[in-house]
Amino acid sequence: MKYPSEILERLVTSLSDLPGIGEKSAQRIALYLFRDGRQQGEQLAKVLHEMKDKVGQCSVCFNITEVDPCQYCSDTKRDQSIICVLEDTKDLLAIERTGEYHGMYHLLGGALSPLDGIGEEELHVKELIARITSNIKEVILATNPTIEGEMTASFLAQRLHGKEVKVTRIARGVPFGGTLEFNDMVTLSKSLEGRTLVD
Amino acid sequence: MKYPSEILERLVTSLSDLPGIGEKSAQRIALYLFRDGRQQGEQLAKVLHEMKDKVGQCSVCFNITEVDPCQYCSDTKRDQSIICVLEDTKDLLAIERTGEYHGMYHLLGGALSPLDGIGEEELHVKELIARITSNIKEVILATNPTIEGEMTASFLAQRLHGKEVKVTRIARGVPFGGTLEFNDMVTLSKSLEGRTLVD
Numbered sequence: 001m002k003y004p005s006e007i008l009e010r011l012v013t014s015l016s017d018l019p020g021i022g023e024k025s026a027q028r029i030a031l032y033l034f035r036d037g038r039q040q041g042e043q044l045a046k047v048l049h050e051m052k053d054k055v056g057q058c059s060v061c062f063n064i065t066e067v068d069p070c071q072y073c074s075d076t077k078r079d080q081s082i083i084c085v086l087e088d089t090k091d092l093l094a095i096e097r098t099g100e101y102h103g104m105y106h107l108l109g110g111a112l113s114p115l116d117g118i119g120e121e122e123l124h125v126k127e128l129i130a131r132i133t134s135n136i137k138e139v140i141l142a143t144n145p146t147i148e149g150e151m152t153a154s155f156l157a158q159r160l161h162g163k164e165v166k167v168t169r170i171a172r173g174v175p176f177g178g179t180l181e182f183n184d185m186v187t188l189s190k191s192l193e194g195r196t197l198v199d
Numbered sequence: 200m201k202y203p204s205e206i207l208e209r210l211v212t213s214l215s216d217l218p219g220i221g222e223k224s225a226q227r228i229a230l231y232l233f234r235d236g237r238q239q240g241e242q243l244a245k246v247l248h249e250m251k252d253k254v255g256q257c258s259v260c261f262n263i264t265e266v267d268p269c270q271y272c273s274d275t276k277r278d279q280s281i282i283c284v285l286e287d288t289k290d291l292l293a294i295e296r297t298g299e300y301h302g303m304y305h306l307l308g309g310a311l312s313p314l315d316g317i318g319e320e321e322l323h324v325k326e327l328i329a330r331i332t333s334n335i336k337e338v339i340l341a342t343n344p345t346i347e348g349e350m351t352a353s354f355l356a357q358r359l360h361g362k363e364v365k366v367t368r369i370a371r372g373v374p375f376g377g378t379l380e381f382n383d384m385v386t387l388s389k390s391l392e393g394r395t396l397v398d
Contacts, residue, residue, distance in 0.1 A: 002292075003292065004262055004263055004264055004269055004270055004271070004288070004291070004292075005254055005263050005264055005265045006265065007246060007249050007250050007253060007254050007265060008250075008254065008263055010246045011243075011246045011247070011250060014239065014242050014243040014246050015243070017236075017239050017242075018228045018231065018232075018236070018239065019227055019228060019231050020224050020227060020228065021220075021224075021228070025219050025220075027289065027292070028218055028219060028289070029217045029218060029219065029220070031263075031287070031288050031289055032217065032218050033217075033247070033250065034250065034254060034263050034288070035263075035287070035288075035308075037216075037217070038251065040213065040216050040217065041247045041250060041251065042247070042251060043213050043216075044210075044213040044214070044243075044244075044247060045243075045244045045247035045248050045251075047206060047209045047210045047213050048210070048232070048240045048241070048243060048244035048247075049244050050206050051206050051207075051210060051232065051233065051240060052237065052240065052241060052244075054206060055204055055206050055207065055233060063203055064203055064204050064207055064230075064233050064234075065203055065204055066204045066205065066206060070203055071203055072203070088230070088234070089203070089230050089233070089234075090226065090227070090230050092203070093201075093202065093203075093226070109234075
């Protein structure tokens with residue numbers, strides 16, 4: 001055994017299973033929880049337990065929620081005629097942080113990735129199609145600007161083709177606050193391609 | 200509320216309380232636990248729970264343990280006449296990894312740090328002194344080569360002065376595998392100071 005306690009060993013293993021935590025960090029956190037962080041450990045165990053019992057997915061937009069439909073889907077002040085299509089919750093949180101968007105959401109649960117075996121069936125595509133009724137005026141495809149995200153956006157654009165709805169894609173270009181030289185070729189090309197007229 | 204679920208929000212807070220985890224990482228881990236990592240979450244909750252109930256400190260060396268005395272203190276194959284004094288468990292794990300040491304341990308629970316209010320009383324100093332009987336031949340002061348660790352080692356050397364025991368300090372010098380130019384001045388001076396005769 002590598003550690004002086006079997007429980008410590010299992011705690012390190014559990015922690016290093018989490019994304020972005022290597023064995024060194026896991027060990028550091030585990031030892032902290034054993035010594036000074038006992039209370040934090042209890043807190044964490046409690047919230048993990050509650051999560052298991054109480055948190056699920058919204059049946060409309062597939063966001064994480066404790067109530068169904070979720071706070072966004074049940075908010076009558078939001079614009080019901082526009083749906084922003086995203087990969088997952090962290091993208092939703094990013095969009096919400098801007099404070100600029102007040103429409104509805106639809107989370108696919110990821111992006112198409114044939115190599116990882118993620119096809120149309122693995123994502124909430126048919127549920128999106130089912131949501132496109134005559135009340136919906138616009139669908140914003142806001143999947144990530146990655147190969148998988150772009151592919152997913154093109155695929156959805158095709159699937160939505162022929163429906164009486166405006167389909168848009170978020171603008172891709174040089175990010176605010178940087179200089180041109182530090183942008184990669186693809187970003188710069190997309191930025192040129194998507195140039196807009198200056199009034 | 201920043202997150203679509205109050206439990207998610209509390210999970211992010213709990214995780215970002217851990218050492219080395221910022222809010223971004225906490226969010227990433229929390230969302231992972233909510234989606235793909237539900238089983239890992241349960242596992243983690245379980246082990247945290249067990250930790251609370253079953254893991255304590257060894258009454259001899261103050262290491263983390265599930266049995267008292269711990270595996271090192273109760274191992275009769277280890278050399279009972281030598282005690283290696285360390286700050287805490289991660290140092291013990293580092294020493295054990297070398298596979299070179301087969302004596303006993305004593306964990307102080309930190310190092311002297313007057314600015315943080317950590318004095319002699321906050322560390323397991325008197326328990327160390329009490330362990331120095333006629334059976335003990337050597338005490339290795341292996342506190343960290345930091346200001347606090349060095350101070351603690353000097354302090355312990357003074358306290359052990361006059362006892363019938365050899366007191367040693369781990370060698371400080373240039374670490375193996377690097378070049379001289381990348382070592383700081385203090386390390387280089389210590390390395391010169393501690394130079395040994397080549398046979």
